[in-house]
Amino acid sequence: MGPPSRFLLWTQVPFASEQFCQEKYAAAKTGNLLCTGKDMKGVNMGDSGGPLFVNHGGLWAQVGVSSNTFVTNEKTEWPDAFTRTSKFCDFITNATARSFHCWRLSNKQ
Numbered sequence: 001m002g003p004p005s006r007f008l009l010w011t012q013v014p015f016a017s018e019q020f021c022q023e024k025y026a027a028a029k030t031g032n033l034l035c036t037g038k039d040m041k042g043v044n045m046g047d048s049g050g051p052l053f054v055n056h057g058g059l060w061a062q063v064g065v066s067s068n069t070f071v072t073n074e075k076t077e078w079p080d081a082f083t084r085t086s087k088f089c090d091f092i093t094n095a096t097a098r099s100f101h102c103w104r105l106s107n108k109q
Contacts, residue, residue, distance in 0.1 A: 004046065011041045011042070012041070013036040013037055013038060013041050013042055013080070014036065014037075014038050015034065015035065015036055016035035016036060016037060016079040020035065020079065021033060021034070021035035021079060021081065024078060024079060024081075025068055025081050027068070027081075028081070031084070031087065032083060032084055032087050033067070033068070033081045033082065033083060033084065034052065034063065034064045034081070034082045034084055035079035035080065035081050035082070036052065036079060036080050036082065037078075037079040037080045042069075042079075042080045043066050043069045043080040047066055047069070048066050048067075048069065049065060049066055050065070050066045051064070051065060051066075052064030052065070052066070052082040061103055062085055063082075063084065063085055063086065064082025064083060064084055064085060065082055065083045065085060066080065066081075066082055067081055067082060067083045068080075068081035069081060085102065086102060089102035
């Protein structure tokens with residue numbers, strides 16, 4: 001592992017199917033997780049707690065926080081898991097003294 005980056009790094013990753021996510025992570029069955037990853041793109045060492053954003057009509061919205069991740073290059077075997085921020089809107093709003101507000105993209109987000 002090399003030194004930390006001085007620059008913000010990002011990548012585009014597809015969402016994994018809900019069924020595949022649930023097969024790999026029991027917590028996904030509660031609806032609290034989103035899974036992503038393909039090929040060699042995704043979360044790596046030091047990325048825990050990082051955000052997952054989607055672009056919805058030109059607006060960026062955070063839909064997840066990196067939680068369950070295996071450091072592997074084979075994301076098709078073990079996808080990256082993110083806690084769904086929409087499941088914790090009230091907590092996040094209160095914990096940030098109401099400086100954060102959830103914007104629901106859909107019932108699934």
